[in-house]
Amino acid sequence: PEQLKARYGGRLSLHGGIDMQQLLPRGAPEAVADEARRYCEVLGAGGGYILAPAHLFQPDVPPENILAMYGAARA
16 A cells, blocks of 8 residues: 555545455454554545445455444544
């Protein structure tokens, strides 16, 4: 995300990017929250980022991880 923000952040809004293959379905809620905070800090610096998964939430994502992802942005 650092390279994307540096290269395009002033010209584009960025959306998503939270890993749907490993992190969201298999990660601990704390790891999900850490990654969501990192994306918000890096890609959201100065605006222009919409927190979301890299794709649609799939059925194998525990509800706790969805809440952790969005909860991290509210903290």
